[in-house]
Amino acid sequence: MTLSTALKTGDLTALPSRRDEDWRWTDLRGLLRALPPAAPAHDGEVPAGPFADLASAETVFVNGRRVVETEVASGVIALRFVALADQASQGASHALVVKPGETLVLLESHEGRAGGYVTDVALDIAVGEGASVERIVLVEDDAEAVNVVTAEVDLAPGAQYAQTILTSGARRQRIETRVNHPGAHAEVRLDGAYLLDAQRHADLTTVVTHAGVEGVTSQLTKGMVTDQARGVFQGRIVVSPGADQTDARMGHHALILSDKAEIDAKPELLIFADDVSCAHGNTIGALDEDALFYAEQRGIPQAEAKAMLTVAFVGEVVDRIAHEGAREIAAAWVARKLGSAV
């Protein structure tokens, strides 16, 4: 039941629908009455990606085809998925193996440089013992695009995996991360921010399965929806039997800035072990009217004050990005999306 299967077989009944519990807020079957034709190969220039100045090597997919590949999986690497064909469909998959003790900063971008495309990306990331990965994912899709990005992350003992997703949504969009967490002093940080306007939709779904003792997961997602946009957050943390001393925190906090915007959130902690420390917090609300008036009273026009407070709200996610250059790009992206120079 995946978009990837449907793209391979052309069988639309393979698409997930609202009848699938995990896809109830991101219905693809009801949306896609037909699949657009497969995207053609692209033989022209490919514009530089958002992280071009930071990465020492890159792997690039254009219209679903790998056109550049680096064998390296350490240091600072860019991974780009570029859509350059209008009304076309494409699927891509990629695997990364990070060797024990290595450090990788993965700067991933999904660049919709065309209109109305359908894309499926599947990633496999294996992080070796004691290795460290920071994955920053910047998703900029066309307003009419459908995009599903799924990452399956396998961690060895003592591995560190940190992730930050930044997205502005699409016609329908799902960014899913599944982490197989061995416990064993491995540490996971899963963050995200969605900033949605017009009729855009973004679904940030995560599943972290703690299989062994002494694992840490820290999760913070923040969102802003306005106009008629819809944000979806599904966060599931599973603590398997015997995964004692698991320390897991999940936070999802979102702002709704218009009456017609919507947020659907489902935080889930499924705990089958004793002696764990798990918590989740979920808040959805409007901007603080008192803070807004305070800023206006000091001379800041209302629209600018709203942007300033929203940038500050989302800023907590940006501040958790460890790589400085990526953090700056993320901060600039957030400010640009929210129409603020703060």
Add this chain to the structure above:
Amino acid sequence: MLKIQNLHARVEEKPILKGVQLAVPAGEVHAIMGPNGAGKSTLSYVLSGRGGYEVTEGSASLNGDDLLALEPNERAAKGLFLSFQYPLEIPGVPALTFIRTALNAQRRARGEDEIAAPAFLKLAKEKAAALKIDFEMLKRGLNVGFSGGEKKRMEILQMAMLSPKFLILDETDSGLDIDALKIVSEGVNALRSPERGMLVITHYQRLLDYIKPDKVHVLAAGRIVASGGPELALQLEAEGYDRYVGAAA
């Protein structure tokens, strides 16, 4: 300077201000005292333009500009500054960023050039030092985790940086110990000038020992029921508000 005529305002359906009449000329400091529920805070919010208050009658102007026709930020650009009884915490916005954003927005609204970053920092350092504010605090989220006294000092710093024409101090003494009260009062007194007016709203006379008013008004049940010199504050302190609450009812 500030002219309030027959001002009536209500919150939801409840009338709070019932014909406030007040004029504060440039260079003068007027105090408004009154019992709880008299409408002191409502008056400051109506003048500064907070939502939720409906003016049903009367007018308020600053230097001839009709305040009630302006958005809150436009009133600020005209020089009106309200010091909050409980200044807000703004997580994620450093005090320096907040003040620079406000200052530049005001300057733009007045058709002036924005202040350059080095000039702004120099000014901020100077003013912070005068108020004994650690400059490092200005790099943290505005007022986040600050004590009551620190928050009030941040208000005074913003006044000093924004250089407003007219100040409304809403219960500025609340939550301050005597040392903080002195620092805050000195900060306010340093801003007294022949071109600037001030309205000091307070429940207690104590603040007026430090910020000496030219005139004192008693606000009770939505109207100014008595006006006099500084001696009126002392009399209120000795006798309480009972007389005026009775007279206004």
